[in-house]
Amino acid sequence: MNEEYIDKVKSLIEQKEADQVRESLLGLHPADIAELCNELSLDNARFIYRLLDNETAADVLIEMDEEARKEFLEILPSETIAKRFVDYMDTDDAVDIMRDLDEDKQEEILSHIEDIEQAGDIVDLLKYDKDTAGGLMGTEMVTVNENWSMPECLKEMRQQAEDLDEIYYVYVIDDDERLRGVFPLKKMITSPSVSKVKHVMKKDPISVRVDTAIDDVVQTIEKYDLVAVPVVDSIGRLVGQITVDDVMDEVREQSERDYQLASGLSQDVETDDNVLRQTTARLPWLLIGMLGGIGNSMILGNFGTTFAAHPEMALYIPLIGGTGGNVGTQSSALVVQGLANSSLDTKDTFKQILKETVVASINATIISLLVYLYNFIRFGATATVTYSVSISLFAVVMFASIFGTFVPMTLEKLKIDPAIATGPFISITNDIIGMMLYMGITVLLS
Amino acid sequence: MNEEYIDKVKSLIEQKEADQVRESLLGLHPADIAELCNELSLDNARFIYRLLDNETAADVLIEMDEEARKEFLEILPSETIAKRFVDYMDTDDAVDIMRDLDEDKQEEILSHIEDIEQAGDIVDLLKYDKDTAGGLMGTEMVTVNENWSMPECLKEMRQQAEDLDEIYYVYVIDDDERLRGVFPLKKMITSPSVSKVKHVMKKDPISVRVDTAIDDVVQTIEKYDLVAVPVVDSIGRLVGQITVDDVMDEVREQSERDYQLASGLSQDVETDDNVLRQTTARLPWLLIGMLGGIGNSMILGNFGTTFAAHPEMALYIPLIGGTGGNVGTQSSALVVQGLANSSLDTKDTFKQILKETVVASINATIISLLVYLYNFIRFGATATVTYSVSISLFAVVMFASIFGTFVPMTLEKLKIDPAIATGPFISITNDIIGMMLYMGITVLLS
Numbered sequence: 041m042n043e044e045y046i047d048k049v050k051s052l053i054e055q056k057e058a059d060q061v062r063e064s065l066l067g068l069h070p071a072d073i074a075e076l077c078n079e080l081s082l083d084n085a086r087f088i089y090r091l092l093d094n095e096t097a098a099d100v101l102i103e104m105d106e107e108a109r110k111e112f113l114e115i116l117p118s119e120t121i122a123k124r125f126v127d128y129m130d131t132d133d134a135v136d137i138m139r140d141l142d143e144d145k146q147e148e149i150l151s152h153i154e155d156i157e158q159a160g161d162i163v164d165l166l167k168y169d170k171d172t173a174g175g176l177m178g179t180e181m182v183t184v185n186e187n188w189s190m191p192e193c194l195k196e197m198r199q200q201a202e203d204l205d206e207i208y209y210v211y212v213i214d215d216d217e218r219l220r221g222v223f224p225l226k227k228m229i230t231s232p233s234v235s236k237v238k239h240v241m242k243k244d245p246i247s248v249r250v251d252t253a254i255d256d257v258v259q260t261i262e263k264y265d266l267v268a269v270p271v272v273d274s275i276g277r278l279v280g281q282i283t284v285d286d287v288m289d290e291v292r293e294q295s296e297r298d299y300q301l302a303s304g305l306s307q308d309v310e311t312d313d314n315v316l317r318q319t320t321a322r323l324p325w326l327l328i329g330m331l332g333g334i335g336n337s338m339i340l341g342n343f344g345t346t347f348a349a350h351p352e353m354a355l356y357i358p359l360i361g362g363t364g365g366n367v368g369t370q371s372s373a374l375v376v377q378g379l380a381n382s383s384l385d386t387k388d389t390f391k392q393i394l395k396e397t398v399v400a401s402i403n404a405t406i407i408s409l410l411v412y413l414y415n416f417i418r419f420g421a422t423a424t425v426t427y428s429v430s431i432s433l434f435a436v437v438m439f440a441s442i443f444g445t446f447v448p449m450t451l452e453k454l455k456i457d458p459a460i461a462t463g464p465f466i467s468i469t470n471d472i473i474g475m476m477l478y479m480g481i482t483v484l485l486s
Numbered sequence: 487m488n489e490e491y492i493d494k495v496k497s498l499i500e501q502k503e504a505d506q507v508r509e510s511l512l513g514l515h516p517a518d519i520a521e522l523c524n525e526l527s528l529d530n531a532r533f534i535y536r537l538l539d540n541e542t543a544a545d546v547l548i549e550m551d552e553e554a555r556k557e558f559l560e561i562l563p564s565e566t567i568a569k570r571f572v573d574y575m576d577t578d579d580a581v582d583i584m585r586d587l588d589e590d591k592q593e594e595i596l597s598h599i600e601d602i603e604q605a606g607d608i609v610d611l612l613k614y615d616k617d618t619a620g621g622l623m624g625t626e627m628v629t630v631n632e633n634w635s636m637p638e639c640l641k642e643m644r645q646q647a648e649d650l651d652e653i654y655y656v657y658v659i660d661d662d663e664r665l666r667g668v669f670p671l672k673k674m675i676t677s678p679s680v681s682k683v684k685h686v687m688k689k690d691p692i693s694v695r696v697d698t699a700i701d702d703v704v705q706t707i708e709k710y711d712l713v714a715v716p717v718v719d720s721i722g723r724l725v726g727q728i729t730v731d732d733v734m735d736e737v738r739e740q741s742e743r744d745y746q747l748a749s750g751l752s753q754d755v756e757t758d759d760n761v762l763r764q765t766t767a768r769l770p771w772l773l774i775g776m777l778g779g780i781g782n783s784m785i786l787g788n789f790g791t792t793f794a795a796h797p798e799m800a801l802y803i804p805l806i807g808g809t810g811g812n813v814g815t816q817s818s819a820l821v822v823q824g825l826a827n828s829s830l831d832t833k834d835t836f837k838q839i840l841k842e843t844v845v846a847s848i849n850a851t852i853i854s855l856l857v858y859l860y861n862f863i864r865f866g867a868t869a870t871v872t873y874s875v876s877i878s879l880f881a882v883v884m885f886a887s888i889f890g891t892f893v894p895m896t897l898e899k900l901k902i903d904p905a906i907a908t909g910p911f912i913s914i915t916n917d918i919i920g921m922m923l924y925m926g927i928t929v930l931l932s
Contacts, residue, residue, distance in 0.1 A: 359779025
């Protein structure tokens with residue numbers, strides 16, 4: 041997708057050279073056409089859509105940027121969306137797209153879907169919370185009955201596979217539709233002559249429940265290196281399948297979300313979002329930071345006499361505040377990541393704080409000693425600032441480490457996303473507590 | 487893996503009840519056994535390993551934590567590693583494990599591998615840079631010749647599939663071993679009677695080259711929703727395959743790395759790493775932060791007369807420094823993520839800075855005005871601090887935004903990982919520049 045190619049397509053569209061545009065799209069993967077459409081204006085993208093066959097148009101729509109897709113769907117009538125797109129999509133993709141639309145439009149589209157079974161599946165899927173396995177799964181999969189013979193099974197599979205893009209696993213169910221096993225495709229090639237499905241299948245397959253949280257689904261797929269995981273309802277009936285491509289998007293989104301929260305961005309935002317969205321994503325933390333800064337100025341305002349007696353104290357405000365912020369960010373980032381990839385558990389809170397205390401005391405000792413040496417040379421051994429800055433630094437590093445560990449672990453226990461504790465919140469609190477420690481210790485020593 | 491179960495296994499091991507331990511492991515997935523071994527002592531883990539069949543032991547080893555695995559391999563003789571583990575592993579997993587060992591041990595292990603072909607593959611794979619497709623790929627895959635008939639093809643596939651855990655795609659090559667197409671497994675079921683492979687295969691499959699950077703491999707798999715991607719050499723010969731489970735690990739590691747760098751952790755570190763590793767991961771940034779803080783104290787030291795004339799200036803040091811840090815972190819995090827997921831390109835540097843300037847001026851105006859109002863009430867309209875703090879805040883927000891955008895984009899252009907620019911580096915620079923702006927503006931106004 042280089043600029044030259046995009047410009048060529050643009051000028052062909054302007055000249056209304058439908059045939060030449062169609063030709064230039066030949067052989068392109070839907071994901072590439074989607075990338076092209078993201079770069080084009082709404083009208084030009086629509087021009088391209090008209091040239092695509094239904095199958096491709098549906099694939100391209102799924103691959104488009106969420107924002108561009110939303111705009112695009114808004115200008116299309118519901119009937120077109122139903123007949124040109126949703127009819128050709130897997131149910132999980134259809135549900136993804138429907139969730140972006142308001143309820144009236146959803147119902148309109150559903151009423152235009154010709155395949156009643158698919159419409160029913162979409163209605164069912166829309167009911168699930170989007171943060172659970174039910175909200176992520178699709179209903180397209182190949183299922184066979186455990187009591188079938190291999191020839192019966194192959195015949196049925198052949199029929200079901202016609203409508204699917206890819207098959208990764210074949211699921212085996214009993215007469216009550218409960219999941220009993222998985223039939224690896226490999227077996228199709230290596231053991232085609234065995235009598236009954238239930239003797240070939242892998243029993244007790246790993247599965248998730250419709251109400252399993254997405255984070256846990258991601259962990260299951262990652263841990264067991266699966267390419268898809270079956271989803272069962274509360275009595276064990278097979279109701280859907282989640283594939284690895286959807287899970288990979290989740291892994292990326294989840295890590296990006298933690299990073300964004302740690303960086304003080306309050307909502308999912310990208311560089312290509314508009315100015316308004318960018319401002320609203322950033323301003324909240326900046327305002328909280330501002331309140332923290334003003335609060336700090338009020339605290340420091342109470343120590344006018346200390347500053348008057350030791351004017352050089354002011355010089356170390358950035359050092360104390362900055363170090364507290366850095367230490368707190370490190371500690372909380374470690375905890376947030378540990379909780380996210382399950383290498384850390386809330387029941388280990390005490391153990392983790394203990395370990396953190398040891399690490400903190402090493403770092404605190406090294407930093408305080410170095411700063412002491414510097415101040416010893418700059419101000420001499422007897423100056424209040426020489427002692428007070430180093431003792432404060434030590435106290436701040438210890439506090440920031442323990443606080444930065446304790447807060448995210450407590451939030452996780454309270455079932456609040458610990459990622460919101462990282463970044464600005466921890467830095468601001470540490471900044472304020474740091475100043476109070478600094479001033480308090482200085483007053484005590486002078 | 488609950489604690490009760492782990493305790494039960496521990497006590498069984500202590501009583502040397504091999505049969506009962508073996509029984510309690512029955513039906514457990516290798517990933518679960520690995521999780522158990524991570525929790526056990528080295529000796530207890532070894533006890534468990536002795537009870538496992540070779541196939542399972544190899545799988546468990548792959549799934550173990552890197553640290554625990556390394557310790558474990560150190561106590562095992564090379565011959566055992568070769569015959570009990572490496573012989574039963576896919577080449578990509580074997581290479582992963584070999585890379586952790588020193589060269590002497592690598593050679594010893596290689597000399598003990600019985601399957602000469604596998605040993606040769608491992609030697610070849612070890613030569614590739616571990617950050618390229620060649621370093622991530624395995625050589626296990628099913629390949630067929632484009633000129634074979636379907637029955638020939640099925641027979642060959644049956645044979646090759648015997649040794650493999652999973653098959654996702656069957657690759658089609660020509661007589662010169664060049665990759666010509668992919669044969670989706672689905673076709674095996676839906677079109678078994680066609681004459682020649684080349685008429686059934688999907689032509690021009692998406693592939694990567696051995697020297698493709700891992701980040702690009704990840705993007706290819708994500709963009710095209712693949713479960714595996716074939717790897718070709720410089721003349722198009724098929725040399726290996728990368729599967730989605732390895733790529734998913736990369737996605738997580740890549741995002742975690744960015745987040746860690748942004749949080750001031752200089753190397754990959756986890757909450758369960760030991761104290762020494764934790765300290766060395768954190769201390770470098772803390773020391774740089776300390777130098778920044780000392781530098782700042784030297785700058786502020788030059789403005790003694792300004793502080794003497796306006797002692798209330800000191801109160802706003804945390805506000806100015808903190809806001810600069812917050813803004814810079816936000817801007818650089820957005821850019822780093824945009825570059826990581828390819829929604830941003832270095833050729834857009836100017837455009838991005840322009841946009842950032844608009845967002846920054848909105849945020850800067852709002853914050854400066856609010857702080858102005860506060861200081862208007864606290865100190866009155868005519869006090870130097872009332873003007874100076876707000877003007878400085880405005881300048882700091884503008885500088886931090888533009889700097890936070892410019893630096894990571896420039897690093898990316900210079901092929902340096904832009905993630906190192908986020909977090910501490912940006913905060914420290916902004917802190918220092920912020921103080922200089924604050925002091926400079928105050929001097930100009932008073």
